[in-house]
Amino acid sequence: MGDFNHPDICWRDNTTGHKESRKFLECVDDSFLLQVIEEPTRRGAMLDLILTNKESLVGDVKLKGSLGCSDHEMVEFRILRAARRACSKLTTLDFRRADFGLFGDLLGRIPWDRALEGRGAQDSWLICKGHLLQAQE
Template sequence: MCTCLPGYDLTGVMETRWDGSYDWSVGMEGYRLFRKDQQGRGGGGVTLYVSDQLECMELCLGMDEEPTESLWVRIKGRAGTGDTIVGVCYGPPDQEDRMDEALYRQMGAASCSQALVLMGDFNHPNICWTDNIGGHKQSRRFLEHVHDNFFLQVTEDPTRRGAMLDLVLTSKEGLVGNVKLKGNLGCSDHETVEFKILRTARRAHSKLLALDFTRADFGPFRDLLGRI
């Protein structure tokens, strides 16, 4: 799944199936590359391309956890806007519970951000997002975590053979818009998901004025009270 095609600010890809032999060919001019390769399996791997016009840094969430196929990048906001954390995740259909829980702890840590966008192939085809019902234990656990962290799921249409496997989660209503399916990319049998991350206003700092009564002239107040 990609957030966008080349020429946009961000491009995320799941199931890259890369290893060190691909180092020479995976770069893209004008973009900084972040990647987490497959973990000793025949599939998996995630990648995020970020335009070199954006200031960004990778976040180390859950470094002491099980090695999940996920990565997290903080995108610095432009003038007048706050930062945004962008996550990319792949959840294999046969993933063990301990790996799921490690990923959920990372998601929980990232949810502390005011602006979070998480895209991924989570492989939960039996979730009904209209009724928020999961058909299996793993799906119900995933839904529980989504609700506990107040995530919003904004993908509406199936992305692979009638199933909604590829999701876009956000921590804030209105942060993600214009979600569209754009057909298959290359030989992938998943739909490309394109969307916009809307700029977030920087949190306003309130100011409290404290009056200095030691410098006040109380004479007029005494005269006024004396006339009552």
């Protein structure tokens, strides 16, 4: 959460025209992060962002007006989490037990030419990432 100061980024399309903002977008995508604020937070621009690796971890995002002399909107949100279990475990991938043949087969069934036709690099990456994560499950 914070003021990232990239007013030229279109978060709906993940596009921008400026080099520095493009680097920031690439960093966000390479880190598998999502931006969840949907409304402008300062003078029509979306500067204040909430980045998360799972959309289901953040909820009830609301802009609450400015505080004092600030020209930024206050952002209120809830961090959602499952109830703690007595023996909570951290889930990690065990690559030694992975079925890479099945993984390759699942990815091989995707009609990549059709799935990526007419898409730019950013959209193509998001589509590829989605298929990779789905096959991983």
